[in-house]
Amino acid sequence: MARDPNDDIIGDIRVFDDSYDDVELLYRKEELSELRSELTGDSDGHVLLTGSSGVGKSLFAKKSIDQINSYDNTSFDRVQVNCFGKTTTAIKRELVENHHNGPDEIPKTTAESDVEEELETALDGETVVVLDEANKIHQTDIIRDLDEIPEITIVAIAHDLNEWMHQHKMRYGNIHFEHIPLSQFSTQQLGHILERRARQGFHNMRVISKEQLENIADEVGGIARQGIQRLWAAADVAADSGHHNITDDDIAAGEPRAMTRIRQMRLESLPYHHQVLYAIIQERGEVTGTDLHARYNEVAADVYHDVPAEPIRERTRRQKFPKLKQYDLITTRGSTQGTIYEVVDADVEPEKIELPDTPSPKSV
DNA sequence: ATTCCACAGGAAAAGATGGTCA
DNA sequence: TGACCATCTTTTCCTGTGGAAT
Numbered sequence: 001m002a003r004d005p006n007d008d009i010i011g012d013i014r015v016f017d018d019s020y021d022d023v024e025l026l027y028r029k030e031e032l033s034e035l036r037s038e039l040t041g042d043s044d045g046h047v048l049l050t051g052s053s054g055v056g057k058s059l060f061a062k063k064s065i066d067q068i069n070s071y072d073n074t075s076f077d078r079v080q081v082n083c084f085g086k087t088t089t090a091i092k093r094e095l096v097e098n099h100h101n102g103p104d105e106i107p108k109t110t111a112e113s114d115v116e117e118e119l120e121t122a123l124d125g126e127t128v129v130v131l132d133e134a135n136k137i138h139q140t141d142i143i144r145d146l147d148e149i150p151e152i153t154i155v156a157i158a159h160d161l162n163e164w165m166h167q168h169k170m171r172y173g174n175i176h177f178e179h180i181p182l183s184q185f186s187t188q189q190l191g192h193i194l195e196r197r198a199r200q201g202f203h204n205m206r207v208i209s210k211e212q213l214e215n216i217a218d219e220v221g222g223i224a225r226q227g228i229q230r231l232w233a234a235a236d237v238a239a240d241s242g243h244h245n246i247t248d249d250d251i252a253a254g255e256p257r258a259m260t261r262i263r264q265m266r267l268e269s270l271p272y273h274h275q276v277l278y279a280i281i282q283e284r285g286e287v288t289g290t291d292l293h294a295r296y297n298e299v300a301a302d303v304y305h306d307v308p309a310e311p312i313r314e315r316t317r318r319q320k321f322p323k324l325k326q327y328d329l330i331t332t333r334g335s336t337q338g339t340i341y342e343v344v345d346a347d348v349e350p351e352k353i354e355l356p357d358t359p360s361p362k363s364v
Numbered sequence: 365a366t367t368c369c370a371c372a373g374g375a376a377a378a379g380a381t382g383g384t385c386a
Numbered sequence: 387t388g389a390c391c392a393t394c395t396t397t398t399c400c401t402g403t404g405g406a407a408t
């Protein structure tokens with residue numbers, strides 16, 4: 001069962017990365033033309049893109065704006081920044097750095113007013129600023145600031161319209177955003193998208209059939225990111241099993257592997273406290289609240305030894321669980337003192353956290 | 365049935381972080 | 387630079403709940 005590299009089905013693993021963007025935009029004609037009329041029309045409003053996780057919002061923003069640029073013979077610049085966890089100045093700094101006119105690097109000590117100045121000098125015409133994960137913008141007035149620069153049109157990306165309204169419309173009430181929702185793909189559409197991916201990532205297209213691709217698309221309910229991970233996982237399982245073609249069983253067997261990979265990425269994107277708590281639950285598969293807190297207190301000194309973070313109190317720990325649930329990493333059942341915390345997938349390992357192995361069966 | 369207990373989660377105060385402005 | 391403000395996180399305090407003990 002030794003795995004011969006020549007048997008590998010995957011030719012280019014990068015094709016299955018989240019960040020891979022050397023693709024053609026498919027089935028987004030309507031949204032594209034809406035965006036085009038916003039960006040090329042007279043309106044000086046901004047754009048809000050929404051859609052559920054994994055439908056390809058960032059990719060759409062990137063590819064469609066570049067496409068509009070080349071088809072319409074317009075020439076505005078596109079600058080894209082992920083806003084997650086960044087301050088106003090950090091976002092502006094990154095905007096300048098990402099702009100083709102700007103310096104590649106601005107020292108972090110530069111004052112905000114100077115960064116602002118650098119930004120305005122870099123702009124030499126219409127510029128579309130894409131704010132990725134704009135729903136994560138918290139204590140910043142970045143939107144208001146950018147709105148005041150006439151050359152800039154903002155394309156903000158968020159998950160959910162209501163959430164966006166709640167967080168921002170009140171604060172930026174007078175700044176207009178045209179809303180363009182991105183829907184999930186139909187089975188057929190996603191099947192086709194996956195076929196393109198396979199064509200790019202696999203050595204040979206004959207290893208998987210059209211029906212199989214559509215089955216994957218159907219199973220993931222039109223969520224592109226999941227479909228792509230399922231495709232990768234199916235190929236990975238097939239290669240492990242020494243198959244030359246991907247079988248239906250490989251696809252089925254790949255499902256947990258794909259989900260594990262997605263959950264693993266989510267866990268790693270979370271702050272340290274979440275990961276510590278996850279590690280404790282994962283250690284035993286399931287644990288009661290009492291045992292969880294006891295174990296936390298036991299390992300706290302070790303686990304927080306050489307990290308910037310400090311251990312947190314019980315109430316604060318409880319406040320971390322909703323996020324872990326939302327990311328489908330843990331579940332809870334029972335209520336009040338009987339609550340059991342349980343990992344969804346024991347194969348998802350907290351890579352940064354090493355718990356000291358003092359197996360403490362509820363020592364009384 | 366009643367009381368007791370432990371804890372999840374709500375409310376609000378306190379703290380931390382980062383921005384603005386004189 | 388320091389006083390002040392806005393926002394988000396953590397802590398403190400507390401209430402409601404459901405199971406166990408009486």
